[in-house]
Amino acid sequence: xxxxxxxxxxxxxxxxxxxxxxxxFEVAKGEIFAFLGPNGAGKTTTIKMLTTLLNPSSGDxxxxxxxxxxxxxxxxxxxxxxxQDPSLDDELTAYENMxxxxxxxxxxxxxxxxxxxxxxxxVELWDRKKELVKRFSGGMKRRLxxxxxxxxxxxxxxxxxxxxxxxxxxxxxxxxxxxxLNKKEGITVFxxxxxxxxxxxxxxxxxxxxHGKIVIIGTVEELKTKTKTNSxxxxxxxxxxxxxxxEEVSSEQIMRQRRGVWHR
Amino acid sequence: xxxxxxxxxxxxxxxLRSKSRLVGSLAQPLxxxxxxxxxxxxxxxxxxxxxxxxxxxxxxxxMTILFTAMFSGIEIIWDRQFGFLKETMVAPxxxxxxxxxxxxxxxxxxxxxxxxxxxxxSLFGFHPVxxxxxxxxxxxxxxxxxxxxxxxxxxxxLLQDMQGFQLIMNFLIMPIFFLSGALFPLKSLxxxxxxxxxxxxxxxxxxxxxxxxINQSYFGLSLDFTVMAISAMIIxxxxxxxxxxxxI
Ligand SMILES: Nc1ncnc2c1ncn2[C@@H]1O[C@H](COP(=O)(O)OP(=O)(O)O)[C@@H](O)[C@H]1O
Ligand SMILES: [Mg+2]
Numbered sequence: 303x304x305x306x307x308x309x310x311x312x313x314x315x316x317x318x319x320x321x322x323x324x325x326x327f328e329v330a331k332g333e334i335f336a337f338l339g340p341n342g343a344g345k346t347t348t349i350k351m352l353t354t355l356l357n358p359s360s361g362d363x364x365x366x367x368x369x370x371x372x373x374x375x376x377x378x379x380x381x382x383x384x385x386q387d388p389s390l391d392d393e394l395t396a397y398e399n400m401x402x403x404x405x406x407x408x409x410x411x412x413x414x415x416x417x418x419x420x421x422x423x424x425v426e427l428w429d430r431k432k433e434l435v436k437r438f439s440g441g442m443k444r445r446l447x448x449x450x451x452x453x454x455x456x457x458x459x460x461x462x463x464x465x466x467x468x469x470x471x472x473x474x475x476x477x478x479x480x481x482x483l484n485k486k487e488g489i490t491v492f493x494x495x496x497x498x499x500x501x502x503x504x505x506x507x508x509x510x511x512x513h514g515k516i517v518i519i520g521t522v523e524e525l526k527t528k529t530k531t532n533s534x535x536x537x538x539x540x541x542x543x544x545x546x547x548x549e550e551v552s553s554e555q556i557m558r559q560r561r562g563v564w565h566r
Numbered sequence: 567x568x569x570x571x572x573x574x575x576x577x578x579x580x581x582l583r584s585k586s587r588l589v590g591s592l593a594q595p596l597x598x599x600x601x602x603x604x605x606x607x608x609x610x611x612x613x614x615x616x617x618x619x620x621x622x623x624x625x626x627x628x629m630t631i632l633f634t635a636m637f638s639g640i641e642i643i644w645d646r647q648f649g650f651l652k653e654t655m656v657a658p659x660x661x662x663x664x665x666x667x668x669x670x671x672x673x674x675x676x677x678x679x680x681x682x683x684x685x686x687x688s689l690f691g692f693h694p695v696x697x698x699x700x701x702x703x704x705x706x707x708x709x710x711x712x713x714x715x716x717x718x719x720x721x722x723x724l725l726q727d728m729q730g731f732q733l734i735m736n737f738l739i740m741p742i743f744f745l746s747g748a749l750f751p752l753k754s755l756x757x758x759x760x761x762x763x764x765x766x767x768x769x770x771x772x773x774x775x776x777x778x779x780i781n782q783s784y785f786g787l788s789l790d791f792t793v794m795a796i797s798a799m800i801i802x803x804x805x806x807x808x809x810x811x812x813x814i
Contacts, residue, residue, distance in 0.1 A: 353656050355814040378658040388649040393580045405572040406657035434583075 306331040306380075306458055306490045307352065312361035314347050314514075321347045323514035324361070329458075329507070334484055334491045336505035338498070338538060340547040344514040345494045346386050349462050352492075353383050366457050382407075384451035386462035386494075388443065392436035396427055396446050399435060400453060407454040421449040424479065425472075440467055448476055455483065461493035465500065477504055498535040508534070512542045569659045570667040577638065577671025581678075588679075591637075595630045595683050599623070599690065602749065615751070621782070623684070623692045624775040625748030628710055630683045631676045632743055632768060635711045638672025639718015639805070642812075643725055652814055665806045669719065673711035680707045694779045702778040702787075709794035710771035716801040723808035748772050752784045767797040 307329035314322040322344040329335045337345050350356040352363055354374040363369070368376030390399050400418040409417060422428040425445035435443060444467055451459070459480070465473040481504060483489050495501055501508060502522050509519045518525060518541055522534055529540040581588070603619040610618035645651040654664055681704075684692075694700070721734060745759070746768040752760065763769045774790035777783035783790070 350814065355652060355655055357813060375658065375660070378656060381656075383656055385649070385652055387652075389652045391576070391580075391645075391650045391653075392648060393583055394576065398576075398579070402572055402576060403653070403657075405568050406654070406659055408568075408658070 304331050305329060306366050307492065308364040309348075309352070310362040312348065312351065312363055313359045314344070314351060314356065315359045320514055322351070325511065325514070325516045327509055327516060327519055329490060329492060332484070332488045332490055334481070334504055334506045335493070336501040336508045337492060337494045337511065338501055338508060339511035340542055342547060343511045345511060346462055348511070349383070349460050349492075349494070353381060353460060354378060380456060381458040381460060382451055382454055382456035383460040384448055384462065384464050386466075388447075390435045390443055390447060393434065395432050395434055396422065396438070397431040399446065400450055403450050403453055409454055417453060421453050425449040441469075441472075444468055445472065452479070452483070455487055455489060458490045458492060461491065463494050463496065465495065465497070473500070498533070498538055502534040510538060510541055517541050569663040570670065573654075573664060573667025574671040574674065577668065577675060581675040591630065591634055591679060592682060592686070594633070595626045596686060598629065599626050599687060603690070619690065619692055620780050621751070621776075622749065623687045624779050625746075625772055626687070627680045627683050627707070628746070628748050628768060628772045628775055629743055631680045631707055631710045632714050632739070634676040634679045635672055635714035636718040636739060638668075638675055639715045639720070640722045640731065641672075642719060642722040642809075643728055643731070646814065647727065651812070655812065655814060661810045662806055665719070665802070665809050669712060669715045669802065669805075672715035672718070673708060676711035676715070677704065677707045695781045699778040703775055706771060706774035706778060706790070706794070709774070709791070709798050710768065713767055713771070713794065713798040713801055716798065716805040720801060720805040720808050723805070723812050742766060742768050746772050747784065767794060770794050
């Protein structure tokens, strides 16, 4: 099977701090790949580099054969993403946010309306489609972002902690849909999560990253065998230690805190 | 094309929805118009220069466009902080088209504000020499708007948050406004001031607007439009380059 994501010796330094430290891995076409690690391990930074938002300090990375550094446009044609941090326009309605996306991703005009309706119904926001997003609760915004991310069907789907803050029913509902897409359309899924049970249930392959370095890559079974444990959760703790990680305050988190203060 | 259109439309929708911004950005020009126009009017008249309100209105329209356009450009910082910028930056569309859409959206909003001020001013007694020159006036407004949306975008691409904004207002925008001839005639100024003003693109915008609205010009219309068009192109080029380089 061909590799749709190829990462070689990827490193990202923020001043003197190395967030991603010389990592190398591949993701096969059609795979559901879980990228796990404690807070601040470097997961989001890796996804940002893969999705052309951030330039690496060194190393190479390709999506569907397109370099995320030299052929950003080619790479951008190959993936879709649900970000960890908010990315909606609060001043637009739910429908307008979806429509904006459908135009940017060149969904044929004849299909736009029906697809948007389908996805908004799927996350149960169709009744609220005309409301400004700024009036939505956190969970509703999250559902809208997922609906938007799934509006077009790219070759690779990045999901950065997609289900954070969602109830189990919604999480289950969404994963059923994603797995179905994966099966029917062969879409590769690259996701991060803090819920080990979620990863254990859906992932074909798992990579664990800690302090910017990849600790292990393999199937759930392989990870359990190597660590001589009985669940992914135990394997994870065995590999990354039980020491608590401070939630490091990233610049985006500071921004989010400021959001509350700002009224426009 | 559709990318440009949807980005343009987004700017327009946000503008029309933000009533406070709409009202707020009209209050300042009106205050200037009333306070300065009627305050300095008698002195100006005594000096044999005619009606100060007539003279002032093109300057006030330029001011409105300057601030609105700068703000539209600077809005990228908000988009970055609210996270929406990521959505546009990963989309499979050219950054040039994103830039064009945003800039045209910002420019359209600025021109609308400029036209509202023009209409309000005519309620206060302003009358253009001929309304048939209005298309030319709108072209002047467009060039001012394009230049300052581009400048705002360029600056916003370099800033991480709004902290530097106050600095830019005080040390860039205010001088550009006050040293543009928006408030006073350029003839018989001290040489130093006159020289500084000649390097200010807004001075040519104000002059073009004044020429098309009240038929008074210092530089001449063709020089005005040439300088404005070239500087707008240069700054939009720089803006696009810096916008391309944004890291999130
Ligand atoms: N723009 C930035 N500047 C400086 N440090 C950053 C920046 N973005 C992320 N970091 C740091 O890099 C590390 C990895 O962050 P991140 O990739 O977000 O972790 P994860 O997603 O695995 O929780 C963290 O220590 C974080 O504080
Ligand atoms: Mg993260």
